[in-house]
Amino acid sequence: MSLLSVRGLTRDFDGLRAVDGVDLDIAEGEVRALIGPNGAGKTTLVGMIAGRIAPSGGRVTFDGRDITRLPAHRRMRLGMAYTFQITSIFPGLTVAENVTLAARRRVRGAVLGAAVTEALARVGLGPRADQVAGDLAYGHQRLLEIAMGLAQRPRLLILDEPTQGLAEGEIAAFETLIRDLAQETTILLIEHNMAVVMALAHRITVMAQGRVLAEGTPAGIHANRAVQAAYLGGGDAAD
Amino acid sequence: MEFGPHLMLATLEGAVTAAVLALTAAGLSLVFGVMRVVNIAHGEFFMLGAVLAWGVTQAVAGPWGYALALLVAPLLAGALAVAADVTILKRLSYDPERTIVATIGLLYILQQLTLMTYGPEARPVVAPFDARIALPWVEHGAEGWRLTWPWGLGTTVWKLTVIGAAVAVLAALWLFMARTRAGLVMRATQADREMATAFGVPVERVYALTFGLGAALAALAAVLIVPIQQAHYLMGADPLLLSFIVVIIGGLGSLPGTLVAAVLIGLSDGIISVFFSPTLAKILATLLVALVLVFRPQGLFGKRAA
Incomplete structure (x- = not known):
């Protein structure tokens, strides 16, 4: 089906x-x-x-x-997770905060931190977790977007x-x-x-x-x- | 009194004004930042805080009554604001112009209801604890530097408590916004409402709670100041004007800007009022707003709209 x-x-x-x-x-x-x-x-x-x-x-x-x-x-x-044609991140928030927002519907409490770390590691943005998202290079912003999609475990x-x-x-x-x-x-x-x-x-x-x-x-x-x-x-x- | 001690006294008075103003303006700034709603009724939530504090301290005497008022007045004012958000602002789809008109209406409703129930009198609320403390001054005399206790230079324990409490509440507010998940959700809503919706943020609930939190901050500020100022149904006008001045100078929606501007306006208001006149203080503050609007419309700390 x-x-x-x-x-x-x-x-x-x-x-x-x-x-x-x-x-x-x-x-x-x-x-x-x-x-x-x-x-x-x-x-x-x-x-x-x-x-x-x-x-x-x-x-x-x-x-x-x-x-x-x-x-x-x-x-x-x-x-269902959706990444937009135009880069859709919160540029004023940090990389980790962006993913936290995406993941918070699925997991709560202490597991949330782990889910965020995992999604960032998946796309290779782990070391940049505390950077402000708007400061990332364009390619990295697209990866962040995918991490935000992934964190929802769609x-x-x-x-x-x-x-x-x-x-x-x-x-x-x-x-x-x-x-x-x-x-x-x-x-x-x-x-x-x-x-x-x-x-x-x-x-x-x-x-x-x-x-x-x-x-x-x-x-x-x-x-x-x-x-x-x-x-x-x-x-x-x-x- | 000499000029030095006089200035110190004025600065202390200004610091009390600044502390209360920072709390009130933080509420206004939060509501504007997150919801883009200019809340003209903000001063009335301040007034409600003071009037409710009077009511609670009448019902329960003593320091415990005041402690209860600290809890009950912000909660009730906040609950009322949540109700106003759900029944009025939400139905206007948070349209910037229509919410201004709606909150003007809310201002008169709250004010007149208070007049009809509480009455036109200004009533005092007794501080839970208080004492006068004399302050020392350093003077250069014939035998070198020495400490003096000029007559009239002093403050009260309560005024220092108000300053301390305001600093503590603002620190807690900052921690809430920066470190908690609810704060993160609010910042996300502020940054981009539509995208927050796409990520499952219940925007309408966030709006209702933000409006409630903004009103609760104003009410809390009023409970702190009411032992010095007395509760009166028209007392909301000044805090509203000063809050707007502070929020515009600091940059609409910027919390750090609001705090810096509150200290600036509060201190200058205190000092200019003591040495010249309160009217001159208001004139200068309003002039500063005009200058900011002309030369830096986004405010000292605000970001330019994209």
């Missing part, structure tokens, strides 16, 4: 249909990549899955439960363009981290970097103009002509 199931999800913005009747099923343990050209509706779709945007129509089911009307923080309690981790702005070496480390995380959680990855997508995803969903254009394995998507056309000649998608 799929962990996340989306049926006919639709969203209009002042007459413009940003997402148009999308169906999506993600199995437990899967790493799913969501790709598509700019303006394809990826972020809107994920916003509706995470509960940050109210859908105009359709249904979202998480772990067999209809969550279409649940607010974002209730979905979080069910085991069943579904949604990462919105996590490699954006990262250096080559940082991307390699990120790939290792995601492979490691995929052992214990389901991941939905919105990503522009095709090399990362091809390396990590079990399955890929391609969106264009608010609809699902294609869905399949990395090899299948790579060979798909419609996908190549959507990326204006296909050069980008094949890279």
Whole structure:
């Protein structure tokens, strides 16, 4: 049975249909990549899955439960963690305080400190626990974001363009981290970097103009002509 | 009295003003910082603290009555503020302009209800303990430096207690904000309400408790000062004005800035009032606010809005 199931999800913005009747099923343990050209509706779709945007129509089911009307923080309690496209940390707080905020719903009391240390160690930010988050380098802020997602010990981790702005070496480390995380959680990855997508995803969903254009394995998507056309000649998608 | 001892006396008076002001303004600053609500009714929670202290000390005589007032007055004022938050501010979605109008309304409701029940009299509350202490002064005479006890140079134990208590409460407030999980949640809400919601912070509950805590701090300040000042239904106006002056100079929402500004304004108010006139002290404080607003609108310690 799929962990996340989306049926006919639709969203209009002042007459413009940003997402148009999308169906999506993600199995437990899967790493799913969501790709598509700019303006394809990826972020809107994920916003509706995470509960940050109210859908105009359709249904979202998480772990067999209809969550279409649940607010974002209730979905979080069910085991959904979401990192935003723009870096979403509290820049004025320390690294450890940021992770504490993310973890406090799941664990309480003395265990909380241990959970924070563990999540920071996972992404390699342990030595920077007491730094003010806003002073971190950009790549480290993205890692902090992932640590904040991890600290919630989510069943579904949604990462919105996590490699954006990262250096080559940082991307390699990120790939290792995601492979490691995929052992214990389901991941939905919105990503522009095709090399990362091809390396990590079990399955890929391609969106264009608010609809699902294609869905399949990395090899299948790579060979798909419609996908190549959507990326204006296909050069980008094949890279 | 010589100039030196006179200045010392004025400084002590100013320190008492500064201590009470720091507590009151910390409450106002906290509410603005976390909720972005400008609470015009803040002075009325101060007044309620004093009036409730009178009520409690009437019901229970002696030092225990006062100790009870220290506990009950902030709690009741805080509970009332929580109720006002849930029934009024929450329904306005914490809209900055509409909450100003709503808290103006709250100001008059609290003031008039107090007038209708407590009455127009100013009533004293007796301090649980007090004694006058004379203070020494160092003087250079014919036979070198010597200690003198100028007539009129002295203070009371209670005034020193007020200063000490205010420092202790502010230290506790700082520890609460910096070291506890509830404080962390409040700082997160202050930094970014929407993101705090995304991380499961129950923002509305945080708002209600913040509004309650702000009112409780004002009420506590009033319980401390009421043995010196007397309780009166109009006594909230001055603390409100001075708190706003302090919070604007210190930087809206910045707790350290609020404390520094409270000491600055409290001391200058004390000293200028003694040597010149209280009116001049208010004029200069208001002028300082105008200068800060023109040259450093974010306040001495505030961060510029992004």
